[in-house]
Each structure stands twice: as C-alpha cells, then as structure tokens.
Amino acid sequence: MSSAYVIHADFYQTDREGMALEMPSSYLLVRDGRVVSLTTSRPDVSDATFLDWSGLLVIPGLTDLHVHASQYQFRGLWMDEELLEWLNAHTFPEEAKYKEISYASQAYRIFTDDLLHSATTRAAIFATIHEDSTLLLARYLEEAGIAAYVGKVNMDRNSVPELTEDSEASVMSTLSFIEKMKDFKNVKPIITPRFIPSCSDWLLDELACIAKERGLPVQSHLSENQSEGEWVHSLCPESVSYADAYRRHGLWGGVPTIMAHCVYSMEAEPGLMRNEDIFVAHCPDSNTNLSSGIAPARWFLENGVNMGLGSDVAGGTTLSILRAITDAVKVSKLRWRLVDQRFRPLSFREAFHIASRGGGAFFGGVGGFDEGMEADLVALDDSVRKTAIKDLSLEERLERHAYLAPEEPVTHKMVKGRLLF
Ligand SMILES: [Zn+2]
Numbered sequence: 001m002s003s004a005y006v007i008h009a010d011f012y013q014t015d016r017e018g019m020a021l022e023m024p025s026s027y028l029l030v031r032d033g034r035v036v037s038l039t040t041s042r043p044d045v046s047d048a049t050f051l052d053w054s055g056l057l058v059i060p061g062l063t064d065l066h067v068h069a070s071q072y073q074f075r076g077l078w079m080d081e082e083l084l085e086w087l088n089a090h091t092f093p094e095e096a097k098y099k100e101i102s103y104a105s106q107a108y109r110i111f112t113d114d115l116l117h118s119a120t121t122r123a124a125i126f127a128t129i130h131e132d133s134t135l136l137l138a139r140y141l142e143e144a145g146i147a148a149y150v151g152k153v154n155m156d157r158n159s160v161p162e163l164t165e166d167s168e169a170s171v172m173s174t175l176s177f178i179e180k181m182k183d184f185k186n187v188k189p190i191i192t193p194r195f196i197p198s199c200s201d202w203l204l205d206e207l208a209c210i211a212k213e214r215g216l217p218v219q220s221h222l223s224e225n226q227s228e229g230e231w232v233h234s235l236c237p238e239s240v241s242y243a244d245a246y247r248r249h250g251l252w253g254g255v256p257t258i259m260a261h262c263v264y265s266m267e268a269e270p271g272l273m274r275n276e277d278i279f280v281a282h283c284p285d286s287n288t289n290l291s292s293g294i295a296p297a298r299w300f301l302e303n304g305v306n307m308g309l310g311s312d313v314a315g316g317t318t319l320s321i322l323r324a325i326t327d328a329v330k331v332s333k334l335r336w337r338l339v340d341q342r343f344r345p346l347s348f349r350e351a352f353h354i355a356s357r358g359g360g361a362f363f364g365g366v367g368g369f370d371e372g373m374e375a376d377l378v379a380l381d382d383s384v385r386k387t388a389i390k391d392l393s394l395e396e397r398l399e400r401h402a403y404l405a406p407e408e409p410v411t412h413k414m415v416k417g418r419l420l421f
Contacts, residue, residue, distance in 0.1 A: 051365025061121025061376030063359030066310025208250030286315030308359020
C-alpha cells in the first residue's frame with residue numbers, strides 16, 4: 001500500500017495564530033504519515049497515489065478532548081436532571097452494564113463505527129472501571145485507525161456498589177490495563193480518576209504516582225457544577241479550590257492533563273489554570289443539557305490557557321465536533337449578553353481553531369496542514385444542503401456545513417497519513 005498521497009480538494013485551516021488559510025483547488029502531499037506540502041500546483045511526484053476529491057472541503061481532523069464511550073448508548077435521553085442526580089439516576093446504572101463483555105462489545109462497536117464516520121480523528125475517551133471491556137474498546141478503536149487515549153476509570157467511593165472498586169484493586173487493574181496496552185500503536189492509555197468525589201485520597205495519590213513514573217497523561221473533571229464544587233469542598237476542606245484538591249494529590253500538571261468543563265474555574269481557581277500542562281475540554285452542549293453553566297472560553301483564550309472542545313457524550317447528545325463548534329459560539333453569545341459583557345463572544349473561526357489546533361496540541365501537534373505535521377484530515381461534502389449562492393468563501397462553506405449538517409458522515413478520512421475510507 002502506498003504511503004504517499006497527493007490529494008486535490010479545497011483546503012481550509014487556521015494558522016498558528018488563528019488566521020484563516022483558504023486554499024481552493026489545491027494539492028496536499030502526504031508522505032509516511034506526515035504533511036509534506038500544500039500547494040496550488042500539482043507536485044511532481046511519481047510514487048504517490050492521486051486522490052481526486054475536487055469540490056470537497058478538506059479540513060484538518062478535529063479533536064474530541066472529552067467523551068464517555070460508555071454513555072453513548074443513551075445519548076439524547078434523560079436530560080431533565082442536573083449533574084449529580086443524572087449520574088446516580090442514569091449514568092452509573094448504564095456504566096455498570098459494561099461488566100458484561102457482551103454488552104460492552106455491542107455498545108463499543110456502535111460507538112467506534114459512529115466515531116469513525118465523524119469529523120473526529122483524535123479523542124480522549126472515558127470507558128468504565130472495567131478493565132476487560134475498556135481493553136475491548138481500545139482494540140476496536142485501534143482496528144478502526146482512530147488515534148485516541150482511552151482511560152479505565154477509577155472509582156472507589158460515592159458510587160453505586162457495582163461501580164465501587166476496592167482501592168488496591170483499582171490500582172492493580174490500572175497497572176494491568178497499561179501493561180496490556182503496550183503494543184497498541186494509535187491508542188494509548190490515560191490515567192482517569194473520574195472526579196474528586198469518586199476517588200479516595202489514597203487512590204488519587206497512587207494514580208498521580210503512576211502517571212508521573214510512566215509519563216502517562218491524565219484526564220478528569222473540574223468545576224462542572226455548583227453542587228459538585230460544594231461537595232468537593234466538604235470532601236477536601238483543606239483545599240482552597242477544586243483544582244487545588246487535584247494539586248494537593250499531585251494531579252495538577254507534570255504530565256499533560258485534560259480537565260473537562262472548568263465552568264467555574266475563572267472565579268474559583270484562576271491562578272492554577274495558567275499551567276502549560278493543563279488543557280480545558282470545553283463541552284458547551286453538555287453544560288447546557290445538565291444546566292451546568294457556561295464556561296468562560298474567552299477568558300481562557302485571553303489568559304493563554306490550553307483549550308479544546310469536547311462532545312462529553314452523553315451529557316452532550318452528539319459526537320459531532322462540528323456541532324460543538326457552533327454550540328461554543330452560541331453559548332459564548334449568551335454568556336456575553338446575559339452574564340458578563342467583559343468577554344466578547346467567540347467567532348466561528350476561533351471556535352474552529354480551538355477544535356482543530358487547540359485540542360490537537362494535546363496529541364503533540366495536529367490540527368493543521370503545516371509541513372511535518374501528522375496528516376489528519378477529513379473531507380466534507382457541503383453540497384448536501386443546497387444553496388443558490390455561488391460565491392461563498394471556504395470558511396463560509398465550512399460554517400454553513402457546521403450549522404446545517406454537523407452529523408453528516410464525512411466523505412473521506414485520513415489519520416496519521418493512513419486513509420481510513
Ligand atoms: Zn465527562
């Protein structure tokens with residue numbers, strides 16, 4: 001199979017500073033998994049497979065920085081509660097089913113197939129506490145060619161009995177999961193304490209040691225909901241903030257770390273957010289559905305805080321990061337109008353930049369077509385919604401597609417230079 005491609009299409013991306021780069025009817029040369037060049041004339045190479053995607057809109061693959069594969073089966077259901085009630089009433093009973101490998105197999109196949117046909121090429125994924133079914137999810141993703149971090153979730157307190165691990169067993173199972181993942185190429189383990197209320201002090205300390213000793217990234221939740229914040233304060237009265245509770249247990253930087261939501265972090269822990277290892281996963285759909293609030297995305301941008309977008313299924317209803325882009329724009333307008341006029345709304349371009357280069361930075365630099373970047377891309381057919389207007393820019397075509405057809409399956413997909421379809 002050829003490891004070099006020349007793709008002819010209409011290319012849209014943002015540069016490192018977030019400026020739009022439009023390259024209509026251009027040629028992308030990919031070799032050995034990486035971008036070689038993006039030019040208006042066809043490169044003179046004889047050993048590359050030519051892919052004629054004329055008229056299709058090609059964008060860098062998008063990153064889903066926060067998604068629960070184990071909640072995908074109940075997406076679009078049970079949206080009448082806030083976070084803590086929703087977890088107990090719906091989420092924990094569903095996640096308990098993943099003890100049965102047959103259920104996990106069926107559910108994770110559906111998840112993987114839908115993720116494969118979305119615009120997402122990289123994802124940071126929560127599974128459940130169950131080692132075997134989490135390994136199965138990792139295998140399905142690896143076979144599909146998606147690049148992902150997958151976490152076996154740790155929980156040893158404040159849950160339903162079926163999802164409460166013995167503390168030492170939780171650590172041993174995490175180490176075993178890491179060991180079994182060592183031959184995977186595109187899918188890697190990530191340390192995944194669910195959130196402070198679910199993990200004892202001892203377990204948090206142990207997980208921090210594992211992450212640092214093995215150089216593994218971490219993912220968790222932070223300052224999503226006000227009741228949750230008060231609960232964390234009662235569980236960790238010595239901490240001055242939710243983020244400080246992670247910090248006291250060694251889980252605040254030192255390794256790349258995703259913190260999902262951070263809705264209240266501007267008020268609660270502003271100083272701690274300016275940490276080069278911390279990435280905010282902004283999940284606007286979930287924060288709306290669970291009445292959590294509106295994260296201060298503009299404040300994160302202005303303060304140099306790393307940020308990507310997350311679907312947070314099943315708090316969010318869809319895997320579409322194109323939808324997350326438009327949701328991020330919409331909630332930023334409501335926040336500006338109703339909450340705080342110091343922070344102007346996000347533009348479509350800014351939200352796209354967050355979803356591509358912003359989240360991609362967690363994976364070591366994807367999200368654009370710079371020379372040497374890993375070649376992650378998707379081709380969109382924006383003709384699926386007709387319009388009589390003929391003179392749209394590439395950015396306008398993308399904006400329109402994101403608002404009108406965000407869940408439309410992508411037409412082609414490439415991850416690390418490998419053409420998946
Ligand atoms: Zn989550």
